[in-house]
Amino acid sequence: xxxxxxxxxxxxxxxxxxxxxxxxxxxxxxxxxxxxxxxxxxxxxxxxxxxxxxxxxxxxxxxxxxxxxxxxxxxxxxxxxxxxxxxxxxxxxxxxxxxxxxxxxxxxxxxxxxxxxxxxxxxxxxxxxxxxxxxxxxxxxxxxxxxxxxxxxxxxxxxxxxxxxxxxxxxxxxxxxxxxxxxxxxxxxxxxxxxxxxxxxxxxxxxxxxxxxxxxxxxxxxxxxxxxxxxxxxxxxxxxxxxxxxxxxxxxxxxxxxxxxxxxxxxxxxxxxxxxxxxxxxxxxxxxxxxxxxxxxxxxxxxxxxxxxxxxxxxxxxxxxxxxxxxxxxxxxxxxxxxxxxxxxxxxxxxxxxxxxxxxxxxxxxxxxxxxxxxxxxxxxxxxxxxxxxxxxxxxxxxxxxxxxxxxxxxxxxxxxxxxxxxxxxxxxxxxxxxxxxxxxxxxxxxxxxxxxxxxxxxxxxxxxxxxxxxxxxxxxxxxxxxxxxxxx
Numbered sequence: 001x002x003x004x005x006x007x008x009x010x011x012x013x014x015x016x017x018x019x020x021x022x023x024x025x026x027x028x029x030x031x032x033x034x035x036x037x038x039x040x041x042x043x044x045x046x047x048x049x050x051x052x053x054x055x056x057x058x059x060x061x062x063x064x065x066x067x068x069x070x071x072x073x074x075x076x077x078x079x080x081x082x083x084x085x086x087x088x089x090x091x092x093x094x095x096x097x098x099x100x101x102x103x104x105x106x107x108x109x110x111x112x113x114x115x116x117x118x119x120x121x122x123x124x125x126x127x128x129x130x131x132x133x134x135x136x137x138x139x140x141x142x143x144x145x146x147x148x149x150x151x152x153x154x155x156x157x158x159x160x161x162x163x164x165x166x167x168x169x170x171x172x173x174x175x176x177x178x179x180x181x182x183x184x185x186x187x188x189x190x191x192x193x194x195x196x197x198x199x200x201x202x203x204x205x206x207x208x209x210x211x212x213x214x215x216x217x218x219x220x221x222x223x224x225x226x227x228x229x230x231x232x233x234x235x236x237x238x239x240x241x242x243x244x245x246x247x248x249x250x251x252x253x254x255x256x257x258x259x260x261x262x263x264x265x266x267x268x269x270x271x272x273x274x275x276x277x278x279x280x281x282x283x284x285x286x287x288x289x290x291x292x293x294x295x296x297x298x299x300x301x302x303x304x305x306x307x308x309x310x311x312x313x314x315x316x317x318x319x320x321x322x323x324x325x326x327x328x329x330x331x332x333x334x335x336x337x338x339x340x341x342x343x344x345x346x347x348x349x350x351x352x353x354x355x356x357x358x359x360x361x362x363x364x365x366x367x368x369x370x371x372x373x374x375x376x377x378x379x380x381x382x383x384x385x386x387x388x389x390x391x392x393x394x395x396x397x398x399x400x401x402x403x404x405x406x407x408x409x410x411x412x413x414x415x416x417x418x419x420x421x422x423x424x425x426x427x428x429x430x431x432x433x434x435x436x437x438x439x440x441x442x443x444x445x446x447x448x449x450x451x452x453x454x455x456x457x458x459x460x461x462x463x464x465x466x467x468x469x470x471x472x473x474x475x476x477x478x479x480x481x482x483x484x485x486x487x488x489x
Contacts, residue, residue: 014287045445045463046369048335048396049475050305063158067190067224071245073276073480073489074220079186080148083115087156090131097134106140114144114206116151121192123157125325132163134476136171136196147183151175155191159225163193171230172202175221180241182217189223194232200257203264204236205229214489215365218271225251229282229314232256233296239269239362244299246275253282253314254292263292263325269362271489273299277306280323282314292348298361300330301483303476310340320344322354328412328458329371331483333476339409339448340348341402351411351455354401355393355404355441358416360424368486372426373415373436383440383459387470388482390459391439393472400448409450412441412458434459442473 018170019063057063070076085104092100117139125131126382137153153164153173154170173194175187188209194205205228210219219242228234229252237244242404244267256262264283267273280294294309311318332355339352360371369377369391393412400409415437419429440459454460472478 002433013066013078019442021460027400030442046396046466046474047444050335053476060158067145067158070222072477073272073484074243074245075184075218076220078148078184080116082118082150082152083303084109084113088121088133090125090133093342094125094131098428099133099135099138105329106138111140112143113140116149117142117222118150118152118154120156120264121162121314121315122155122169123155123160123162123191130161130163131445132165135164136164136166136168136194136199137173139174139203142177142194145183146177146180146185146261146334146412148188149413149436150182152188152190153192156192161191161193161225161227163195165195165296168196169198170201171196171199172205172207174202174332175209177210177219178212180213180217180219182214184217185210185219187219187221189226191225193227195227197255199254200232202231202236205231206235207231208235208237208242208244210240215241218250221245222456223247225249227251227252230402232262233266234256235263235265235267237267237270237273238398241363242270243272246278247276247359250351250397251278251280251282251294251328251471254284255307256284259284259286259291261292263296264294265296267295267297267299269360269366270299270450271366272301272303272484274303275305275307278304279308279310281310283311283319285311285313285316285319285467287317287345290321290344290349291316292321293319295327296325298327298430300362300366300487301480302326302330302334302480303480304334304337305476306336307334308338308340310342311344312340312342318342318344320346320348322349322351322411324353326353328357328393328415329360329367329391330362331391331479332395333479334394334398335396337395339398339400339402341400341406343403348404350407351409351432352402352406353395353410354369355410355412355439357413357439358426358429359427360419366487369438371415372419373417373432377438378435379437379459384464384466384470385481387440387473389438392473393439393441394479395441395443395446397445398443398447400446402449404449406450408455409448409458410443410453411455412439414457415439449489
């Protein structure tokens, strides 16, 4: 296969870096670094290979071109134009306190939509100000043949947000498709702000759910240039055959009342969560409980690019929990992750990114290998030579700013030996040997206010030297292809 020029050059650079004398820190090995007697001069850590980033769109044509692009792993063929298209007027809707349509009215659907939906919301009021709709979007029930259907919610002017603002306790934008089966379904939200400060009832201010999905069925969701606040989780995505991609957006927190089990974002056992240029803050904290996480992400494949996560609170005190709570099962690739921790009222939990192993969240078909220790696996003596045979997380250029010197940034938790009968809960955590655990985590170029990159758990390496045939882990797209290829997605 012929490689693009940018990729060939990038891999050549990686090969030079990866084969140089850079030492590593791991639980199995600590190598001194820096200039000194008998030591090689330190070299920069391995850097990621990513496609060139295009400048932000400025014209309507540039926005249209940008919004027509999707991640390479997200198949967009076979989708048809929504059968139902509605334009919502600003001033008339503000006066009525509900959607007022230009032309076709959603009432003509009698509360049930078939063939897909597109809602276009007028971006400005008559005075030229950004439109604020004083209610949550009202959507009909989705019925009929779902295959190839799209559900699109967007501002009439790309790059200009419209706002939905409601204090109602049930306020939500909820995409719900029953009996998905093997259908291909797509959701998209562009230039929309959901501001629901009283929405204590819905699982998410943006609540994306499908039921009954089975491969090759697929639900994709794309969020662009949006801001989300409210609900028990500002975004909630239950387990399923789901790929979520969000870019250039802000997640401002939750307002739920179950104070230790709600989060700014909760991604359950999905296929993919991919966040690019996204920030989190405003988790609802409590004075006497450690509270939830900014990002609770149990997707099989997680990709974080230029992501910032802060425990700066919205209501209450800052959460004392790890800011990112992910699973060690599956794959994580991160570049330019920034973590900001301010002082909570409780004793803070030590990990900032916690890769946990006590529950299996997703469909077992989402995982190529067991998620408990078995006699079929023993880690080879050179774990860095087996990166294509393990669940893998790779973090490039993570930056930590904390009120204290953190004892460590990342934790890769030990595996268990079996499931509690009738549940997805894994028993026997911490009773397995390291050789039985099939997960590795790598970190390159981590900096900030901490003592160590990793806790003492698991197969973890900071700034390791990689052999040439393992440099694919630095290439974002190759990493994604590897992870999804293992489950034929």
